Amino acid sequence: MTRDPRHSMDTSRQHDNDMEPAAVDKMVGSDTASGSLEPPIILPVINAHQDPQVLIFNLNDLKQLRNQYGILGVLLGTLSQYPQQNFFLSIPLRLSVYEVVWLVETRRGILVDQLKYRKDKLLTSKQTGKDIKVHVRKDGVIEENAHEYNFITTRNTDKEGRNEELIHEHQIQLQEYIDQYIVSNKQLSRKQFMCNYQNFKYFKELNYYISPGLKFGGDLVLYPSDPLRFHSHSIVRLGSIDLNDIIIGGRLATGVKKNYIVVDTQINSNEDHDHESIITILQKPDTPKVFSVEWAGFG
Amino acid sequence: MSQDDDESVIPREVEFDIEDETPDWSTLSGSGIPKRGDKDFEPDSTAIQSQSLQSAREAMYGAISGIRGHHVKQLLVGVWIEDGSEYCCVIPRIKGNYFRDIGIAGPNNVVYLNELETVYLVERGSMVIYLANELFMTFLKEFKKDDEFDYDTLYPLDLEFLYSLAFGHGKYGIDEYQIYSYLKRHGYMVLPYRQFTTSQVDRYNAYQDKINSNQGIWSTITNWFGWFKTEEKFPIIDSMHYLQTHYFNFTDVFQSLRLIQSYETFDSLKSKDSKIDDDFKLTFNVWKPGNSTFSKKNPPLPDFQILVVNADKNGFPKLGDIQKLLNGINYEFSFEIKNSNGVKAEKKIRKKNTMATSKKEIRQAQREKRIQSQSIDQQTRNEYLKTRDSIFKNGASGRSIILGVVSNGIINFFNLIEGDFNLRGELSKNKLEGIYKGRNHGIIYNGDL
Numbered sequence: 001m002t003r004d005p006r007h008s009m010d011t012s013r014q015h016d017n018d019m020e021p022a023a024v025d026k027m028v029g030s031d032t033a034s035g036s037l038e039p040p041i042i043l044p045v046i047n048a049h050q051d052p053q054v055l056i057f058n059l060n061d062l063k064q065l066r067n068q069y070g071i072l073g074v075l076l077g078t079l080s081q082y083p084q085q086n087f088f089l090s091i092p093l094r095l096s097v098y099e100v101v102w103l104v105e106t107r108r109g110i111l112v113d114q115l116k117y118r119k120d121k122l123l124t125s126k127q128t129g130k131d132i133k134v135h136v137r138k139d140g141v142i143e144e145n146a147h148e149y150n151f152i153t154t155r156n157t158d159k160e161g162r163n164e165e166l167i168h169e170h171q172i173q174l175q176e177y178i179d180q181y182i183v184s185n186k187q188l189s190r191k192q193f194m195c196n197y198q199n200f201k202y203f204k205e206l207n208y209y210i211s212p213g214l215k216f217g218g219d220l221v222l223y224p225s226d227p228l229r230f231h232s233h234s235i236v237r238l239g240s241i242d243l244n245d246i247i248i249g250g251r252l253a254t255g256v257k258k259n260y261i262v263v264d265t266q267i268n269s270n271e272d273h274d275h276e277s278i279i280t281i282l283q284k285p286d287t288p289k290v291f292s293v294e295w296a297g298f299g
Numbered sequence: 300m301s302q303d304d305d306e307s308v309i310p311r312e313v314e315f316d317i318e319d320e321t322p323d324w325s326t327l328s329g330s331g332i333p334k335r336g337d338k339d340f341e342p343d344s345t346a347i348q349s350q351s352l353q354s355a356r357e358a359m360y361g362a363i364s365g366i367r368g369h370h371v372k373q374l375l376v377g378v379w380i381e382d383g384s385e386y387c388c389v390i391p392r393i394k395g396n397y398f399r400d401i402g403i404a405g406p407n408n409v410v411y412l413n414e415l416e417t418v419y420l421v422e423r424g425s426m427v428i429y430l431a432n433e434l435f436m437t438f439l440k441e442f443k444k445d446d447e448f449d450y451d452t453l454y455p456l457d458l459e460f461l462y463s464l465a466f467g468h469g470k471y472g473i474d475e476y477q478i479y480s481y482l483k484r485h486g487y488m489v490l491p492y493r494q495f496t497t498s499q500v501d502r503y504n505a506y507q508d509k510i511n512s513n514q515g516i517w518s519t520i521t522n523w524f525g526w527f528k529t530e531e532k533f534p535i536i537d538s539m540h541y542l543q544t545h546y547f548n549f550t551d552v553f554q555s556l557r558l559i560q561s562y563e564t565f566d567s568l569k570s571k572d573s574k575i576d577d578d579f580k581l582t583f584n585v586w587k588p589g590n591s592t593f594s595k596k597n598p599p600l601p602d603f604q605i606l607v608v609n610a611d612k613n614g615f616p617k618l619g620d621i622q623k624l625l626n627g628i629n630y631e632f633s634f635e636i637k638n639s640n641g642v643k644a645e646k647k648i649r650k651k652n653t654m655a656t657s658k659k660e661i662r663q664a665q666r667e668k669r670i671q672s673q674s675i676d677q678q679t680r681n682e683y684l685k686t687r688d689s690i691f692k693n694g695a696s697g698r699s700i701i702l703g704v705v706s707n708g709i710i711n712f713f714n715l716i717e718g719d720f721n722l723r724g725e726l727s728k729n730k731l732e733g734i735y736k737g738r739n740h741g742i743i744y745n746g747d748l
Binding site: 081114118122231 | 366
C-alpha cells in the first residue's frame with residue numbers, strides 16, 4: 001500500500017504539517033486564535049438532532065488539530081492495510097465534547113450539520129463513479145484518471161472542497177450543540193457540564209495534551225506533550241469526590257506511575273436561570289481548584 | 300491480614316496492557332502487531348526530541364493516509380438505498396467471504412446489509428458504495444441474476460457521507476459501531492441482538508409447575524415434615540435455646556446462626572414481570588471466531604451477549620435491570636439439554652488441536668502431574684474447593700452478559716455474572732453433591748473437609 005492520492009491533491013494547507021514540534025507546542029493554548037490566519041476547521045456533526053458526535057474525516061484537518069492545536073481525539077476506523085487488529089486505527093477521528101467546545105469557543109472550528117450539508121452539496125456535485133477508480137502501479141504510485149484502472153477506492157471525504165455558502169447555511173451554533181448534548185445525556189446537568197468544561201479548558205491552556213480517561217478509571221489523562229512520544233503523568237478526576245474515590249484513584253494512579261488529580265470549578269450561575277446563555281457562562285470563568293493525590297503506603 | 304499481605308498483591312513491576320497506551324506508529328511493522336516503543340518522560344526542548352516527535356507523527360499520518368480500497372478482481376459493490384426498511388444497503392452480487400455473519404439474503408441472490416455492516420465493509424476497503432438514484436431503484440425492482448448496472452453513473456459515497464447517512468437517524472450510534480467493529484476486527488461473528496429462545500420466565504415456571512404436579516400429595520406431606528428438620532435451626536421460639544444446647548462442631552454453630560434467606564439462582568425468574576428498561580437493551584449476539592456450528596439463518600446459542608452502554612450517559616444498571624437483562628438473554632436451562640454430553644463434546648474438540656504444544660498446555664500437563672501425585676482425599680478436597688470457588692465467582696447457571704462501555708471513543712468490556720453464594724440452589728447442589736455427598740454446602744467452613 002502506498003501514499004494516498006488525496007494527500008498530494010489538496011495542497012492548500014500542506015505547509016502547516018511541516019511545522020517544528022517545538023513551535024507547535026508554543027502555539028497550543030495561545031489565546032491568539034482570533035489572530036490566526038487559518039479558516040476555522042469544519043467540525044462535521046453526525047446525528048446533529050439526537051446525539052451529536054463530531055468525527056473528523058479530512059486528513060489535513062486531523063493534522064492541523066494535532067500539530068497546531070494539540071487536539072488528539074480518538075481514531076476509531078479500521079486501518080485498511082491491517083484490518084484485523086485494534087491497536088493501530090485510522091480515520092475517522094472522534095473528538096470528545098470538551099475538545100469540540102474548546103475548538104469552537106476559540107474560533108478554531110465551526111460546527112456543521114454534516115448530513116444536511118453533504119446532501120445539499122450533492123446537488124451541485126460533478127463526482128461520478130469513475131472518480132474512485134485508480135491505477136496502482138507496481139512501484140506503488142497511484143495514478144488517478146488513468147486509462148486503465150485496477151483498484152477501486154473509497155475516499156475519506158469528497159474532493160470538491162469547501163462550499164462556504166452551504167457551510168454557513170448548515171452551521172450549528174455552539175449553544176445549540178451543547179444544549180442537544182445535554183438533552184441526550186440524562187446524567188449530566190448543564191451546570192456540571194460547564195464546570196467540567198472549565199476544568200478541561202484549564203488543563204488545555206496549560207498546554208497539556210489531553211485524552212479521555214476511561215482506560216484508567218478517570219475522566220481525563222494528561223500528557224506533557226504528544227502521547228506519540230511521551231508518557232502520561234496524571235489521571236484527572238473532574239468534579240466532587242469522596243474519600244473512597246481518593247483512595248481508589250490515588251492507589252490506581254500510583255500503580256501505573258501517575259498521580260491523581262482532583263479538580264473542580266465553582267460556577268456562579270443558578271441552575272434555574274436556564275435562559276442564561278451558555279456563552280455568557282463561558283466568558284466568566286473562575287479559576288479551578290486543583291489537588292494532586294499520591295497514594296502513600298507507609299511501611 | 301497483615302499489611303505485608305496487603306501490599307504483596309501489588310505487582311512490583313507494573314505490567315502494562317499495550318492497548319492502554321497511545322501506539323508508537325513508527326513501530327507499525329509488516330504484521331501490524333504493535334511493539335512497545337520507548338517514550339520520553341517530558342519535553343526538554345532538544346532538537347533530537349522534536350525530530351523524533353516529528354517522525355512519529357509522520358509515521359502515523361503516513362499509515363492513515365493509505366489507500367482504502369480493493370483490487371478490481373475482488374470487486375464488491377454496494378448501493379445505499381433508503382426505502383424505510385430495516386436495511387440500508389443492497390449488494391446485487393456478493394463476492395468474498397465476509398458474509399458468514401454479515402447481511403441477509405433477498406430475492407435473486409441480492410444481499411441486504413444494515414448500517415453497521417455497511418460501514419464496516421466500506422471502512423476496511425472491502426466494498427465500495429454508491430448512492431442509489433431512480434434508475435438504480437427501477438433496475439433493482441426488475442433485477443434478475445446476472446443483470447448488470449453501470450455504477451459509473453452513480454455518486455460514489457465517501458466515508459464521511461456514509462457515516463452521516465448511517466448514523467444520522469439514531470438507529471445505531473457511533474458507540475455501537477465502535478463495539479461492533481472492534482469485535483469484527485478480532486474475528487468475532489456479530490449479529491444484532493435477537494432473542495431466538497422463548498422467554499426464560501415462561502419455560503422456568505412451566506418446568507417448576509411440572510415438577511410440583513409430578514411430586515403429588517405425598518411429597519407435599521414429606522415437605523411438611525421436612526420443615527421440622529430443615530437446615531434453618533435458629534430457634535426463634537425458644538429464647539433459652541443457647542443455654543440448653545451444646546454444639547460439638549462449627550458447622551452446626553454456623554448453621555444455627557443462619558438467619559437471612561439469600562438469593563438463589565433463578566429466583567428472579569419466579570416473578571413474571573419481565574419488562575426491560577429502555578436504557579438497557581441488549582445490543583449484540585456474538586460468537587467466537589472458531590465457532591464451527593455458526594450459521595446466520597440458524598445460529599446456535601451465542602457465546603456472548605453484549606450490551607453497549609455509554610459511560611457518560613448511562614449509569615450502571617440497577618439490580619432489577621441486571622436481573623431483567625439476565626432473564627432476557629438467549630439461554631438453555633440444564634433441564635432442557637437432552638444429551639448431557641455437551642460438555643464432553645466440547646472437551647474433545649479442544650483436544651483435537653494439532654498446534655505445537657503451547658506454554659499453556661505445558662503448564663496444564665505439569666498441573667495434572669502434580670495433582671496425580673496427591674492422595675485421593677487431597678484431590679477430592681481440592682476439586683471441591685475449586686468447584687465451589689468457581690460457583691462463587693461465575694455462578695452455577697452460566698448466565699452472563701458483557702457490558703461494552705464506551706466513553707469519548709475509549710472502549711472497555713466487562714462481564715456481569717450472577718455469582719452464587721447460597722450454594723443450595725439445584726444447580727450448585729448438583730455440582731457439589733457429586734464431590735461430597737450429603738455435606739451442607741451452604742456453610743462455608745472448611746475445618747471439616
